[in-house]
Amino acid sequence: xxxxxxxxxxxxxxxxxxxxxxxxxxxxxxxxxxxxxxxxxxxxxxxxxxxxxxxxxxxxxxxxxxxxxxxxxxxxxxxxxxxxxxxxxxxxxxxxxxxxxxxxxxxxxxxxxxxxxxxxxxxxxxxxxxxxxxxxxxxxxxxxxxxxxxxxxxxxxxxxxxxxxxxxxxxxxxxxxxxxxxxxxxxxxxxxxxxxxxxxxxxxxxxxxxxxxxxxxxxxxxxxxxxxxxxxxxxxxxxxxxxxxxxxxxxxxxxxxxxxxxxxxxxxxxxxxxxxxxxxxxxxxxxxxxxxxxxxxxxxxxxxxxxxxxxxxxxxxxxxxxxxxxxxxxxxxxxxxxxxxxxxxxxxxxxxxxxxxxxxxxxxxxxxxxxxxxxxxxxxxxxxxxxxxxxxxxxxxxxxxxxx
Amino acid sequence: xxxxxxxxxxxxxxxxxxxxxxxxxxxxxxxxxxxxxxxxxxxxxxxxxxxxxxxxxxxxxxxxxxxxxxxxxxxxxxxxxxxxxxxxxxxxxxxxxxxxxxxxxxxxxxxxxxxxxxxxxxxxxxxxxxxxxxxxxxxxxxxxxxxxxxxxxxxxxxxxxxxxxxxxxxxxxxxxxxxxxxxxxxxxxxxxxxxxxxxxxxxxxxxxxxxxxxxxxxxxxxxxxxxxxxxxxxxxxxxxxxxxxxxxxxxxxxxxxxxxxxxxxxxxxxxxxxxxxxxxxxxxxxxxxxxxxxxxxxxxxxxxxxxxxxxxxxxxxxxxxxxxxxxxxxxxxxxxxxxxxxxxxxxxxxxxxxxxxxxxxxxxxxxxxxxxxxxxxxxxxxxxxxxxxxxxxxxxxxxxxxxx
Numbered sequence: 001x002x003x004x005x006x007x008x009x010x011x012x013x014x015x016x017x018x019x020x021x022x023x024x025x026x027x028x029x030x031x032x033x034x035x036x037x038x039x040x041x042x043x044x045x046x047x048x049x050x051x052x053x054x055x056x057x058x059x060x061x062x063x064x065x066x067x068x069x070x071x072x073x074x075x076x077x078x079x080x081x082x083x084x085x086x087x088x089x090x091x092x093x094x095x096x097x098x099x100x101x102x103x104x105x106x107x108x109x110x111x112x113x114x115x116x117x118x119x120x121x122x123x124x125x126x127x128x129x130x131x132x133x134x135x136x137x138x139x140x141x142x143x144x145x146x147x148x149x150x151x152x153x154x155x156x157x158x159x160x161x162x163x164x165x166x167x168x169x170x171x172x173x174x175x176x177x178x179x180x181x182x183x184x185x186x187x188x189x190x191x192x193x194x195x196x197x198x199x200x201x202x203x204x205x206x207x208x209x210x211x212x213x214x215x216x217x218x219x220x221x222x223x224x225x226x227x228x229x230x231x232x233x234x235x236x237x238x239x240x241x242x243x244x245x246x247x248x249x250x251x252x253x254x255x256x257x258x259x260x261x262x263x264x265x266x267x268x269x270x271x272x273x274x275x276x277x278x279x280x281x282x283x284x285x286x287x288x289x290x291x292x293x294x295x296x297x298x299x300x301x302x303x304x305x306x307x308x309x310x311x312x313x314x315x316x317x318x319x320x321x322x323x324x325x326x327x328x329x330x331x332x333x334x335x336x337x338x339x340x341x342x343x344x345x346x347x348x349x350x351x352x353x354x355x356x357x358x359x360x361x362x363x364x365x366x367x368x369x370x371x372x373x374x375x376x377x378x379x380x381x382x383x384x385x386x387x388x389x390x391x392x393x394x395x396x397x398x399x400x401x402x403x404x
Numbered sequence: 405x406x407x408x409x410x411x412x413x414x415x416x417x418x419x420x421x422x423x424x425x426x427x428x429x430x431x432x433x434x435x436x437x438x439x440x441x442x443x444x445x446x447x448x449x450x451x452x453x454x455x456x457x458x459x460x461x462x463x464x465x466x467x468x469x470x471x472x473x474x475x476x477x478x479x480x481x482x483x484x485x486x487x488x489x490x491x492x493x494x495x496x497x498x499x500x501x502x503x504x505x506x507x508x509x510x511x512x513x514x515x516x517x518x519x520x521x522x523x524x525x526x527x528x529x530x531x532x533x534x535x536x537x538x539x540x541x542x543x544x545x546x547x548x549x550x551x552x553x554x555x556x557x558x559x560x561x562x563x564x565x566x567x568x569x570x571x572x573x574x575x576x577x578x579x580x581x582x583x584x585x586x587x588x589x590x591x592x593x594x595x596x597x598x599x600x601x602x603x604x605x606x607x608x609x610x611x612x613x614x615x616x617x618x619x620x621x622x623x624x625x626x627x628x629x630x631x632x633x634x635x636x637x638x639x640x641x642x643x644x645x646x647x648x649x650x651x652x653x654x655x656x657x658x659x660x661x662x663x664x665x666x667x668x669x670x671x672x673x674x675x676x677x678x679x680x681x682x683x684x685x686x687x688x689x690x691x692x693x694x695x696x697x698x699x700x701x702x703x704x705x706x707x708x709x710x711x712x713x714x715x716x717x718x719x720x721x722x723x724x725x726x727x728x729x730x731x732x733x734x735x736x737x738x739x740x741x742x743x744x745x746x747x748x749x750x751x752x753x754x755x756x757x758x759x760x761x762x763x764x765x766x767x768x769x770x771x772x773x774x775x776x777x778x779x780x781x782x783x784x785x786x787x788x789x790x791x792x793x794x795x796x797x798x799x800x801x802x803x804x805x806x807x808x
Contacts, residue, residue, distance in 0.1 A: 001614030113690030210405030286517030
């Protein structure tokens with residue numbers, strides 16, 4: 001009789017967004033006259049930029065003729081896209097990353113979830129707390145996390161690095177030595193980040209203890225401060241300890257278009273074994289490339305017109321972020337993030353729990369956000385609002401919150 | 405110090421298509437005047453059908469406006485596509501599969517590689533020999549296959565089911581009981597298949613011994629004979645033992661468009677645990693949906709115009725298959741497949757090895773095919789030609805072979 005992967009049974013239910021949806025639906029049904037404003041989920045709302053739309057149409061036309069039709073893509077991505085990424089995201093910033101170290105994928109979520117596969121089951125992971133749930137969940141499925149304690153909401157074999165206002169949301173080197181360190185910077189959900197000098201300390205630490213850093217840079221396009229690294233490869237020594245995962249979802253609105261990439265430098269090794277070769281083998285065996293037309297859309301992200309249009313799109317969302325941040329501060333809230341990321345992280349007032357504040361905001365202001373506790377135990381007492389809504393709605397939401 | 409997944413080190417090099425490419429390049433360089441005809445790889449050559457191109461353009465336009473923009477897709481696929489699949493691929497054939505048992509993905513290769521994750525590491529797999537390499541390789545990576553013997557090209561913990569002319573390419577129930585049985589029917593690479601009655605025996609066997617069948621139906625659109633099942637769910641009892649993986653690559657030319665789906669019936673359980681729920685959790689954690697515009701393309705596959713155009717496309721390739729099969733027979737070869745699949749499998753003449761025949765065909769007829777031994781030890785002495793080329797080239801290739 002076949003048996004299942006028992007690790008799946010250890011996963012607690014994924015209640016966060018379903019509980020939110022349930023509460024929102026119940027409230028809406030009971031109050032059909034109320035206009036809700038949703039600043040909860042991390043999905044974008046602005047349409048795809050004209051330069052990218054043009055590239056998509058053009059690629060679709062290519063697929064309609066035998067002479068320009070494209071079948072199976074190269075496993076690791078088309079050269080035109082890998083070159084554009086290497087040139088713009090790395091060489092232009094002085095990072096020594098070549099096109100053949102870039103693996104194009106269908107998105108950062110897939111890569112974030114799959115990357116752990118090439119590592120030993122015995123490795124111990126460290127994560128920031130609060131954190132994007134995929135890192136821990138994918139390691140639970142692989143059997144790396146030990147047992148779950150519902151009381152603390154923590155796994156026995158995971159090293160948690162609390163990021164709270166007391167430490168300025170800067171993760172500290174853990175007491176126990178991790179093998180794999182997940183860092184998402186700028187951070188989801190807190191919207192905070194660390195300086196390049198602080199990141200350099202993490203790179204030095206990883207090289208010293210022999211850990212690999214899985215660096216999720218999905219929110220890189222929102223960085224506005226000069227002393228923040230746009231890539232971990234801006235740090236010296238990162239080529240021997242870091243894998244970087246990037247997304248087109250937030251810088252180009254590709255949440256429904258699906259494109260991402262992962263960089264595995266050729267110097268990153270375990271003994272003699274190249275992780276680059278392992279990830280190439282994983283890609284070649286379990287993935288068949290991102291769609292040709294989507295890779296052409298990705299290329300257009302780096303065109304002159306594309307860059308200009310996306311700069312405006314990012315500015316649009318960051319205007320929302322500033323509106324939320326200023327509005328909350330005016331209303332007396334303690335607020336974090338929103339400067340280098342499209343997320344605003346607020347401390348709930350009057351010792352309210354994250355969920356109590358969720359209910360309060362839903363019922364009194366008809367605004368939907370995300371309870372911080374849903375991202376990890378250290379998120380308790382915090383709350384996330386996102387800048388991805390329409391400007392008018394964002395403005396109105398803040399007027400309502402200020403009027404409470 | 406972090407450690408790697410050592411199972412990757414067990415994988416022998418993936419030499420098949422790289423060795424072919426190397427030999428072909430060397431021959432071309434030495435003989436620049438020769439016009440090679442490639443009937444080797446399984447990639448399509450016909451452009452995307454007009455009804456699908458129209459759907460793609462229309463979906464791209466939707467993405468260009470805020471009112472019709474689509475962000476994150478539902479994890480498991482858009483309802484419009486899942487409904488179209490359920491209606492056309494299942495209900496229309498009398499199969500009891502509902503839309504919410506269908507999981508839309510970026511392709512059958514991903515699903516074929518990933519599906520093993522939800523099963524225990526202790527499970528023993530059975531595969532046909534020769535076979536599509538992804539089934540075995542993905543299980544090697546997961547540590548299920550034991551050790552590799554280079555002499556026999558077999559894994560100590562894999563159950564091989566030889567499919568050779570002596571058994572009409574029909575896999576026989578293995579002596580040892582497997583937990584997971586991979587069946588690709590119609591088969592890649594042999595182009596052969598089994599009758600619905602024979603498939604029913606496999607379903608009965610799986611239910612009896614408590615095995616799960618992973619049924620790869622990528623070539624279903626090429627079935628021309630009445631007694632061949634288009635889905636394993638045409639068999640009684642399949643809902644309690646079978647997962648079906650389907651592709652849009654071969655029926656609609658989506659090799660570079662990327663779309664597929666997997667069916668996990670709700671009755672498929674291990675004790676109390678639903679495999680449907682496990683696969684949903686896997687999808688939700690490590691995948692973020694197929695692109696909206698690609699899912700609209702998938703929907704167009706099932707439109708009246710799409711169906712008519714794709715029927716012609718399949719007929720075009722099957723005319724090639726018939727041309728190859730007849731031509732080879734006229735030239736005195738022993739030939740299999742090509743009736744319910746776009747692959748022709750031939751017995752090499754004069755006891756030539758697969759690679760000897762590869763060289764012979766390349767040098768004497770300037771035709772590129774695929775050595776059968778590359779798909780498994782029982783493929784030795786066989787050779788694959790594909791029907792996915794242009795008709796004119798296929799015709800010329802056969803004239804050349806006949807003239808040898």
